[in-house]
Amino acid sequence: GQNIDQPTEMTATEGAIVQINCTYQTSGFNGLFWYQQHAGEAPTFLSYNVLDGLEEKGRFSSFLSRSKGYSYLLLKELQMKDSASYLCAVRDSNYQLIWGAGTKLIIKP
């Protein structure tokens, strides 16, 4: 079966750095996405990785290792507004998006 694992919840301090991990086992791979979702709102696109390595976009970076079936989202200089759920999603060989359950990130002052 297809499976995406990410931690259920993480806590970090304002101004710090946090890394949210995602491991996947899917039938094929055609890219990995990270979305941010604030409570009661729609997901918003953060990043996309299809090749191994690090993609940096401002305070957010995303890393992919296809051989390990592993990705992480790195958030730097955390702000209170970064409190949200972070969803990892993998596009499989049929170009279907398989979603992880999301990681709820709590930022404390």
Add this chain to the structure above:
Amino acid sequence: DTEVTQTPKHLVMGMTNKKSLKCEQHMGHRAMYWYKQKAKKPPELMFVYSYEKLSINESVPSRFSPECPNSSLLNLHLHALQPEDSALYLCASSQEDYNSYEQYFGPGTRLTVT
């Protein structure tokens, strides 16, 4: 315009009612999606329209009926729903469903079935 709009924002309906959810985008995207999301769960794909044709139906019960009148509009017709259908219904669009890598989501319709 990089916005997907959905109406209504909130909907309360009885199990015998018929209602419709509407979604609109003017980004020229040719793929549109309906998702259902329960609290603290990831979005669950329901339907995909590609070039105004239904390309994916994820075994959704017939009480949910999608419609794509044109390339900018997507409707979800609801009839005889059950209380367990209460959820956030999200519409999304992308340039194309296979080649595009980013889905733009609308704000969602919060549906409560009584």
